[in-house]
Amino acid sequence: MGFLDKSINELINREYPCSCGRTHIANIENIAIGVNALQRLPEFIKNQLLPGGRVFDPKQDQILVVSDVNTHQAGGKKVFEMLQQEGFQVREFVFPYPSMHAEEQYAEELKAALFEGLSLIVTVGSGSLNDITRFVAFHAQIPYYIVATAPSMDGYASNVSPLIHNNLKITYSCACANAIIGDVALLATAPTKMIGAGLGDIIGKYIAINDWKMSHMLYGEYYCGEVADLVLYSVQKCVDNVPGLIRREPEALQYLMESLVLIGIAMSYIGVSRPASSSEHHIAHFLEMKSIFKGEYGELHGTNVGMATCLIHDMYRKFLEMDWNFDKAREHAKQFDYQKWEQEIRHSFGLAADEVISLYQKVGQNEPEQVLKRIDAIEEKQDQLRVMLEQVVKDTDTTAGLLRQLNGLTSPEGYGFDKGEIRDILRFAKDLRNRYAALQLFYDMGVLDELADHIVEAYL
Numbered sequence: 001m002g003f004l005d006k007s008i009n010e011l012i013n014r015e016y017p018c019s020c021g022r023t024h025i026a027n028i029e030n031i032a033i034g035v036n037a038l039q040r041l042p043e044f045i046k047n048q049l050l051p052g053g054r055v056f057d058p059k060q061d062q063i064l065v066v067s068d069v070n071t072h073q074a075g076g077k078k079v080f081e082m083l084q085q086e087g088f089q090v091r092e093f094v095f096p097y098p099s100m101h102a103e104e105q106y107a108e109e110l111k112a113a114l115f116e117g118l119s120l121i122v123t124v125g126s127g128s129l130n131d132i133t134r135f136v137a138f139h140a141q142i143p144y145y146i147v148a149t150a151p152s153m154d155g156y157a158s159n160v161s162p163l164i165h166n167n168l169k170i171t172y173s174c175a176c177a178n179a180i181i182g183d184v185a186l187l188a189t190a191p192t193k194m195i196g197a198g199l200g201d202i203i204g205k206y207i208a209i210n211d212w213k214m215s216h217m218l219y220g221e222y223y224c225g226e227v228a229d230l231v232l233y234s235v236q237k238c239v240d241n242v243p244g245l246i247r248r249e250p251e252a253l254q255y256l257m258e259s260l261v262l263i264g265i266a267m268s269y270i271g272v273s274r275p276a277s278s279s280e281h282h283i284a285h286f287l288e289m290k291s292i293f294k295g296e297y298g299e300l301h302g303t304n305v306g307m308a309t310c311l312i313h314d315m316y317r318k319f320l321e322m323d324w325n326f327d328k329a330r331e332h333a334k335q336f337d338y339q340k341w342e343q344e345i346r347h348s349f350g351l352a353a354d355e356v357i358s359l360y361q362k363v364g365q366n367e368p369e370q371v372l373k374r375i376d377a378i379e380e381k382q383d384q385l386r387v388m389l390e391q392v393v394k395d396t397d398t399t400a401g402l403l404r405q406l407n408g409l410t411s412p413e414g415y416g417f418d419k420g421e422i423r424d425i426l427r428f429a430k431d432l433r434n435r436y437a438a439l440q441l442f443y444d445m446g447v448l449d450e451l452a453d454h455i456v457e458a459y460l
C-alpha cells in the first residue's frame, strides 16, 4: 500500500492498515479543493447528517454564515447570498473587526449569536475564525464547515482549537470540520504574506519529518515511513510550484491548500502532531507566546514557522561543520544544574513557566542519566545521523529564497526581541514540548549554547 497515488478524498473516511503496524484513519466527511469548489457547498449541506442521525432538512434546519469584516468582503457575503438563492434558511454573523485572533472572548461572542433551530455553521475565513468556530460548534454540538479564504496554515483539518485566554494559549480538544472547501478563486484573493505563511508552515515539514525519523533511528520512537513519505511528497510539490504561487495560478494554489489539509490528515493518521511539528514549531510557539504576553499578536504562525525553519537549517549546517566531541558532550550533560535551569525557565517563560516545569517533572529531558544514554546512541549511529542531517540541510537550502519571494521572514531581526531574548528562545524552546528534535540533539551534544550564539551573531 502507498498513499502517494491517492487523491485527498481517498485519504479520508476509510481505514488503511499500514506497513508500520497501525491502521490509519482520518474522519473528515467532505473536502473540496480546486476550481469552483464552492459550487459543491449546497450538495454537502443537503446530505449533511445531523447529531441524532437525521439528514439536514432545508425546511426546518437553519444555517449561520460566520465571517469577519475582511472575509465577509472576500467571500462571506457571496456564500450567504448563494445559500439564500439555493433556498436555504440562512442568517449571517459578521465579527465587526478588521483583524482577529483566536481569543476566547470572540468564542463567547459567537456563542451568543447561536439561535434555536440552528443546525449548521458555515465559516468563511482562515486560521483564527476556524479555531473559534471549531470550539463553539463542538460545544454546541452543531456541525460546521470551513470555506477557506487563505492557504495560510495547516490547521484546516485539525481537531483541536488553540485559544488565547488571559494572555495564555490553551489548546482545547474539539472535532474536525465536517467539510473543508478551498475554492481557488477565493484563495487567490489572499494577501501574498498569507500565502507565504502557508508555504512557511509547509516547508517546516522538512525539519519535522527529519526529526521524527532521527528520533526513530536513534531511540526507536514509533515512526511511519509511509505517512512521512506522503508529507514530504506533498511538501516538494508545493516547493516546486512557488513560481505558480507568486503568479497565483489556480493549480499552485490548489496544491498548497491540498497540502495544508493533507498535513491535518497525516496528523490524524498518527494521532499526534509528530509528522507536522518539531523544533521549528517550538521556536514559533515560543515567539507567539512572547508576543501574547506583551498583548501583541506578532507575525502569522506560518511566517514564524518559515523563519524558524531558516534558523534550524542554519544550526544543522553549522552542527555538521563542528567536531562532534562525545567526551565533551558527556561532561556537559553531567553538569546540568536543575535549580539554575528552573530560574532561567521562570525568567524566559514568565506566565507559562509552571507548565514547562511540570512537563519537566514528567519527562526530565535534561537529566544527566537520560542524556548520557542518548549520547551513547548518537555516538553509535553518528554516520547514519550525519547522512540524514546532510539531506535535511540540502532540502532546506532554498527555503529562505523561496519564502522571501512570498513576503516571508527569514531572520529574527525585526521581531523586536533583543539578542538575549532570541538566544534564550533558541536555548529553551525545546522544553516547551515532550518531543525529540533538533534543539534537544544540540543540547545532548553540548553545543546548543554555541549554536544559539552563532545564530544571534549571524542575524542580529
Ligand SMILES: [Zn+2]
Pocket: 018, 019, 020, 021, 022, 024, 224, 225, 226, 227
Ligand atoms: Zn503507517
Ligand SMILES: [Zn+2]
Pocket: 153, 154, 201, 281, 301, 302, 305
Ligand atoms: Zn504549523
